[in-house]
Amino acid sequence: MAEMMETTKAKKTTMKIALLILNIILLAIGNCAGPLIMRLYFLHGGKRIWFSSWLEAAGCPVILIPITVSYLQRRRSSTTTDHESSTSSQPSNNDNNKLILMRPPVFFASAIIGILTGLDNYLYAYGVARLPVSTSSLIIASQLAFTAAFAFLLVKQKLTSYSLNAVFLLTLGAVVLGLHTNGDRPHNESARQYLVGFLMTVGAAVLYGFVLPLMELTYKRARQEITYALVLEIQMVMCLFATLVCTVGMVVNKDFQAIGKEARAYTLGEGKYYAVVVASALIWQCFFLGAIGVIYCGSSLLSAIIIAVLLPVTEILAVIFYKEKFQAEKGVSLALSLWGFASYFYGEIKNNKKMKKREQLPETEMPIPNP
Ligand SMILES: Nc1ncnc2[nH]cnc12
Numbered sequence: 001m002a003e004m005m006e007t008t009k010a011k012k013t014t015m016k017i018a019l020l021i022l023n024i025i026l027l028a029i030g031n032c033a034g035p036l037i038m039r040l041y042f043l044h045g046g047k048r049i050w051f052s053s054w055l056e057a058a059g060c061p062v063i064l065i066p067i068t069v070s071y072l073q074r075r076r077s078s079t080t081t082d083h084e085s086s087t088s089s090q091p092s093n094n095d096n097n098k099l100i101l102m103r104p105p106v107f108f109a110s111a112i113i114g115i116l117t118g119l120d121n122y123l124y125a126y127g128v129a130r131l132p133v134s135t136s137s138l139i140i141a142s143q144l145a146f147t148a149a150f151a152f153l154l155v156k157q158k159l160t161s162y163s164l165n166a167v168f169l170l171t172l173g174a175v176v177l178g179l180h181t182n183g184d185r186p187h188n189e190s191a192r193q194y195l196v197g198f199l200m201t202v203g204a205a206v207l208y209g210f211v212l213p214l215m216e217l218t219y220k221r222a223r224q225e226i227t228y229a230l231v232l233e234i235q236m237v238m239c240l241f242a243t244l245v246c247t248v249g250m251v252v253n254k255d256f257q258a259i260g261k262e263a264r265a266y267t268l269g270e271g272k273y274y275a276v277v278v279a280s281a282l283i284w285q286c287f288f289l290g291a292i293g294v295i296y297c298g299s300s301l302l303s304a305i306i307i308a309v310l311l312p313v314t315e316i317l318a319v320i321f322y323k324e325k326f327q328a329e330k331g332v333s334l335a336l337s338l339w340g341f342a343s344y345f346y347g348e349i350k351n352n353k354k355m356k357k358r359e360q361l362p363e364t365e366m367p368i369p370n371p
Contacts (some may be wrong), residue, residue: 044266
């Protein structure tokens with residue numbers, strides 16, 4: 001019996017590590033390619049900020065694919081368990097047969113997070129439209145410090161010397177990255193436009209720094225078991241509400257009527273315009289699913305650290321694809337980010353080892369029962 005429990009526990013741990021790796025990959029794709037494709041829209045004639053922020057969430061119907069696969073899998077496994085339990089008189093798990101796992105408290109929390117995400121997407125898109133990538137990346141990297149502060153307040157995230165060191169190094173990396181942005185205001189932009197873009201991006205960093213721990217709090221306070229299938233449903237509801245917020249913005253701003261004209265005038269061609277739009281919607285889904293998936297497998301702080309560590313990668317990709325200059329600051333920033341990331345993981349590994357030792361201790365101290 002104890003052996004069976006050990007095997008199930010080991011299986012669960014392996015599954016969680018596999019899920020963590022998968023979500024880190026999704027987050028990496030979204031975090032690196034998202035800002036680049038959003039910028040591609042603005043660089044070649046795109047002007048609609050509400051539309052651009054709408055694209056960050058509107059690709060959510062694609063999440064219906066893994067939701068359906070997960071439902072079919074649950075049903076299949078529940079049929080097998082039902083069959084086994086009918087012969088072994090064990091109760092079957094009712095939740096497995098449900099098409100929708102989410103209960104009202106999680107639904108309302110996801111809806112609120114979705115509304116905040118919709119507003120955040122607008123702030124973020126505004127910054128990408130107005131500022132050079134290097135500047136907006138610098139500001140967004142400060143999000144890590146806000147996440148650390150909000151995670152400390154909302155979910156009592158323990159800040160070890162290693163995670164604090166990681167926050168410090170990653171923030172320093174962002175500051176170094178911004179050193180070369182002096183006087184980088186584009187020629188066709190007024191000082192006021194530039195300043196508003198700057199402030200909007202600061203707002204995005206603060207708001208998203210709040211949203212990540214809020215999601216972790218939702219997982220912790222949910223009065224139901226959180227599984228990855230439920231995480232997919234949360235992503236769906238969150239993005240639906242974010243899309244709703246941005247749809248209102250688009251309607252007020254008359255963006256829907258402007259899309260056709262904008263596509264025809266796009267300097268890369270109409271076909272490429274729609275390709276950018278579709279790719280953008282899909283890439284941002286990777287970002288948001290990756291972000292909340294990493295929170296599920298790890299924590300909101302880990303999600304923010306991965307986002308911060310990948311920002312210099314985005315810079316390098318911008319150098320390759322948009323022929324931006326690669327100054328020494330970018331190399332230093334990259335090194336600092338990797339150092340911060342290594343520090344965080346070293347701390348986590350040390351912590352895990354300590355926890356495992358503590359788990360094993362009572363077993364060795366327990367008296368051996370008489371047969
Ligand atoms: N809406 C957003 N999209 C991507 N990265 C972000 N960082 C802060 N807000 C963001």
